[in-house]
Amino acid sequence: AQKVTQAQTEISVVEKEDVTLDCVYETxxxxxxxxxxxxxxxxxxVFLIRRNSFDEQNEISGRYSWNFQKSTSSxxxxxxxxxxxxxxxxxxALSEMNRDDKIIFGKGTRxxxxx
Amino acid sequence: GAGVSQSPRYKVAKRGQDVAxxxxxxxxxxxxxxxxxxxxxxPEFLTYFQNEAxxxxxxxxxxxxxxxxxxxxxxxxxxxxxxxxxxAVYLCASSRRGSANEKLFFGSxxxxxxx
Numbered sequence: 001a002q003k004v005t006q007a008q009t010e011i012s013v014v015e016k017e018d019v020t021l022d023c024v025y026e027t028x029x030x031x032x033x034x035x036x037x038x039x040x041x042x043x044x045x046v047f048l049i050r051r052n053s054f055d056e057q058n059e060i061s062g063r064y065s066w067n068f069q070k071s072t073s074s075x076x077x078x079x080x081x082x083x084x085x086x087x088x089x090x091x092x093a094l095s096e097m098n099r100d101d102k103i104i105f106g107k108g109t110r111x112x113x114x115x
Numbered sequence: 116g117a118g119v120s121q122s123p124r125y126k127v128a129k130r131g132q133d134v135a136x137x138x139x140x141x142x143x144x145x146x147x148x149x150x151x152x153x154x155x156x157x158p159e160f161l162t163y164f165q166n167e168a169x170x171x172x173x174x175x176x177x178x179x180x181x182x183x184x185x186x187x188x189x190x191x192x193x194x195x196x197x198x199x200x201x202x203a204v205y206l207c208a209s210s211r212r213g214s215a216n217e218k219l220f221f222g223s224x225x226x227x228x229x230x
Binding site: 037042043044045047050091093095097101103104105107 | 118119148150155156157158159160163170171174204206208214215216217218219220221222223224226
């Protein structure tokens with residue numbers, strides 16, 4: 001069965017600190033996709049990244065970076081030099097190749113960046 | 116339109132009342148998804164359309180929930196005889212092709228409060 005676990009319910013860091021959001025997933029499929037979405041106070045989820053299960057290469061986009069490790073079924077997200085605008089709820093999500101009709105979301109991590 | 120539009124933004128209903136929530140996806144997007152997000156939780160899948168066809172409604176919590184997308188664009192989620200446990204944010208998302216394995220574009224949601 002599909003499952004996404006985000007163990008950190010809430011994190012607070014001071015601006016300019018680095019912060020890592022953890023995500024652990026479960027799936028029986030060998031082909032799947034992993035996502036991160038950001039939900040700011042306005043409510044709409046904003047796509048950040050998609051990785052497929054065959055690409056374990058880490059990715060960096062500006063201050064954001066993602067570490068995908070199949071050996072530990074983890075897909076962690078790091079924000080470097082955090083800013084107040086990074087404050088939001090972040091969701092990790094999983095979809096399976098043979099179930100292309102739904103994404104399973106974790107419960108989210110609420111991130112507070114303190115000025 | 117430029118993004119996914121949902122209306123109303125807020126809806127207050129008395130228990131037992133019927134409600135209709137509207138979603139206007141990005142023009143030309145094939146797939147449309149409805150999710151329910153309870154307070155402090157991640158989005159939970161409700162139903163999925165590919166054009167006008169409802170291909171998966173396995174997430175609808177009861178037969179009081181009904182969704183349609185008659186012309187393959189605008190979709191309506193209807194909840195009959197609302198109950199307090201229906202209180203949540205209802206999110207609509209669309210994607211360009213017929214799959215949840217790609218980037219989803221979300222609306223800001225309709226926050227439903229059942230009194």
